[in-house]
Amino acid sequence: MHIPDGYLSPVTCAVLYAATAPFWAIALNRVKRLLNTKLVPLLSVFAAFSFVIMMFNIPLPGGTTGHAVGVGIATIVLGPWGSMLAISVALLIQALFFGDGGITAFGANCFNMAVVGSLVANAVYRTIANRAEITSTRRVVAASLAGYAAINAAAFCAAIEFGIQPLLFQDASGAPLYAPYPLSIAIPAMMLGHLTVAGLAELITAGGVVAYLQRSDPSLLKMTALDAPGENSAEKSGWRGTKSLWIGLAALMILTPLGLIAAGTAWGEWSAEDFSNPETREQIAAASLNQMPPSAPPAGLERLSSVWTAPIPDYAPAFMNSAEFGYIMSAVFGTGLIIAFFLVGGWIAKLMSRRNVGASPEN
Numbered sequence: 001m002h003i004p005d006g007y008l009s010p011v012t013c014a015v016l017y018a019a020t021a022p023f024w025a026i027a028l029n030r031v032k033r034l035l036n037t038k039l040v041p042l043l044s045v046f047a048a049f050s051f052v053i054m055m056f057n058i059p060l061p062g063g064t065t066g067h068a069v070g071v072g073i074a075t076i077v078l079g080p081w082g083s084m085l086a087i088s089v090a091l092l093i094q095a096l097f098f099g100d101g102g103i104t105a106f107g108a109n110c111f112n113m114a115v116v117g118s119l120v121a122n123a124v125y126r127t128i129a130n131r132a133e134i135t136s137t138r139r140v141v142a143a144s145l146a147g148y149a150a151i152n153a154a155a156f157c158a159a160i161e162f163g164i165q166p167l168l169f170q171d172a173s174g175a176p177l178y179a180p181y182p183l184s185i186a187i188p189a190m191m192l193g194h195l196t197v198a199g200l201a202e203l204i205t206a207g208g209v210v211a212y213l214q215r216s217d218p219s220l221l222k223m224t225a226l227d228a229p230g231e232n233s234a235e236k237s238g239w240r241g242t243k244s245l246w247i248g249l250a251a252l253m254i255l256t257p258l259g260l261i262a263a264g265t266a267w268g269e270w271s272a273e274d275f276s277n278p279e280t281r282e283q284i285a286a287a288s289l290n291q292m293p294p295s296a297p298p299a300g301l302e303r304l305s306s307v308w309t310a311p312i313p314d315y316a317p318a319f320m321n322s323a324e325f326g327y328i329m330s331a332v333f334g335t336g337l338i339i340a341f342f343l344v345g346g347w348i349a350k351l352m353s354r355r356n357v358g359a360s361p362e363n
Helices: 010-036 040-053 071-098 106-129 137-163 183-216 243-260 272-276 278-286 299-304 323-358
Strands: none
Touching: 010 071, 010 106, 040 071, 040 243, 040 323, 071 106, 071 137, 071 183, 071 323, 106 137, 137 183, 243 323, 272 278
16 A cells, blocks of 8 residues: 555645645644653554554455554544654655655655544544443444544555556556556455455454553543543553553564565555566456556656665665564664654654743743
């Protein structure tokens, strides 16, 4: 679901950056006051959780791969605006440092997974869990369905973005310039795997974490569940309060090499070179309703595919001989970058708050 550089036209990328920008602005405005609180560890841990969980590739029908996103549980604990920010930061680190998702398509990926995913998860969860006790089984069911709906809504948006490219952007001969498959192929190819396998992974992730938090720390679920019976806790968990979450995340990092077992590439994430590789072409066709791709990469796709070279492509540090250990180190490095991002953001928020207080008329 991470759209690479070259699959969307510059116009499409610009439109989706513009569509996402207002949500980023609102999310920052809603969250910035919380960066002065103990919520920073929660933003960090759920952004890191999203980053790590997306490294667990799972096989999908058609020979492609997919993954959970973690947007469901992020929305439930942080609220939709906090989730948008956390997922966007995870996607930014993935694109910049690991080449997972394009720089030109960063706005599109955030629109699909962070914005649409968070809004859909929030709507589904709030509707089903309305007024239920925090420890109610109904909240587990609501979380599971919220995660399932969110990842499929995000996948559907990506499929639309892929599928309109050959319709809107062609060269003089009528050949597609960017993503080569139309809506009639893009939608079923994307949705088959997400409605069946990837969606279930997100369902289990969201429901499982909520069930765990109901037993271990229900106050985290109360933070945004203002409709739940009982008093709403104003307590925000600091670094010590999120210790169990970080321990669980560390265990996931150690297990990330399991994500290397799934063979194949996610649909729509083939490299420009793959279009000329006979074996890979067969795999692309098998995952695309048996429709062969162009014999050469579309011109626009090939041109934009090299717009950014990530320092650690495919989570494989060049200086490490072990792919498994390199994958773990990539997870640790990415998590460290996410923590640093939010720590710096919190420091900037505090600095700006002090300046605003110092500049107030009362002073």
